[in-house]
Amino acid sequence: MASANPISGSKELGSASAARTKASLAWGAVANIEDLREIAKKRVPRTFFEYVEAGSYDELTLRANRIALDALELRQRVMVDVSSRVQSTTIVGQPALLPVVLAPAGLTGAVYPNGEIHAARAAQSHGVPFCLSTMSVCSIEDVAAAVEKPFWFQLYLMKDRGFSRSLIERAHAAGCPTLVLTMDLHVEGQRTADVHNGLGIPPRLSLANILDIAMHLRWASGMLWSKEYTFGNLKDAIRNSGNLGILSEWVKQQFDPSFERHDVEWVRKLWPGQLIVKGILDPQDAEMAVAAGADAVLISNHGGRQLDGAPSTVKAFPGVRDAVGDRIELLFDSGIRSGLDVLKALALGARACFIGRAYLYGLGAGGEAGVRKALSLISEELDTGMALTGVTDVKAVPRDVIVQ
Ligand SMILES: Cc1cc2nc3c(=O)[nH]c(=O)nc-3n(C[C@H](O)[C@H](O)[C@H](O)COP(=O)(O)O)c2cc1C
Structure with missing residues (x-):
């Protein structure tokens, strides 16, 4: 039996499974995302593993995401022909073989060497979009050179609008459709583990961090061949960009609290492709995103990493859906750890889910193969969930799949 882990928001295994994972889980025996998490925990230096795990402050919202998803019950239907089950869909008009997007995650290349490229390749082989973060280690150009299919780009709008514009242009030049x-x-929620581990601004390289890295030789030797060591997209923005401390300080100053609807309109005018506005929890904000020209809104609390005390996305979703769901595509994230979670989000009215930690655990566990494993698990779980709820197409999941 699995139960909610109050710290990670993921699931902990019962005693038999826990004993097995402690004794080192064989790759072939990986049964769920929690197994990937256990492997990643051993393979990724603690500083970066905890960076992935953490929520902000007391982690109330991090936990609320899991509690709310777990509380949704699925309606079992058995008197239905489910011999054909379709997972392929479109997300903002683009084809996807699974209603899942690999969410943007800063410093993915610190979880696994060249992590952004490994994740993008896994997404490509599974036919789902990979979204590269502004704060990635590998740059837009590094990833574009390493994959054949287009990937998506996530933008943090910087105070330096000229630089923001150049990021938009680079993403367009790289062929990103979305x-x-x-x-x-626009301000950063504090994550306690990052402060304790010295992963703040500027970063602190303590003896504990050096020992931690020394104990993860596989990770450290992979890092020797990494394409980048800082924020690859930003390194041209300032001189001395090889210095992570200076670069991090620049980034902190560049987050823009004045950012509002007119800036979204500004981005809309510059960006010729699909535009998704991420981080929406409130119906009024959703209305403003629609008015500014968004093609979709992503109902997200940043995986519980920003406003601690914000509602879970399960709780926030219906308000946004009722306000704008008839005019715009709705996407869901924060807390997804399985294909059954994806099914629940689709039943709420989401077109697709972004997943963050679920794939980052796979990445830490085994690079591209680990992310592919995470996607396979989610696809298989979704398929089983569909079969047992009488659902035959992810594009038409009825609301009453969730027990009212
Ligand atoms: C380690 C980590 C780094 C993240 N970095 C970014 C980022 O650079 N940009 C962004 O828009 N969201 C970022 N997020 C939020 C994710 O895009 C996504 O909203 C969140 O992970 C969803 O929650 P989940 O991890 O429970 O699936 C990050 C999340 C994690 C876990």
């Missing part, structure tokens, strides 16, 4: 504009990080 821009994800993140609205909920």
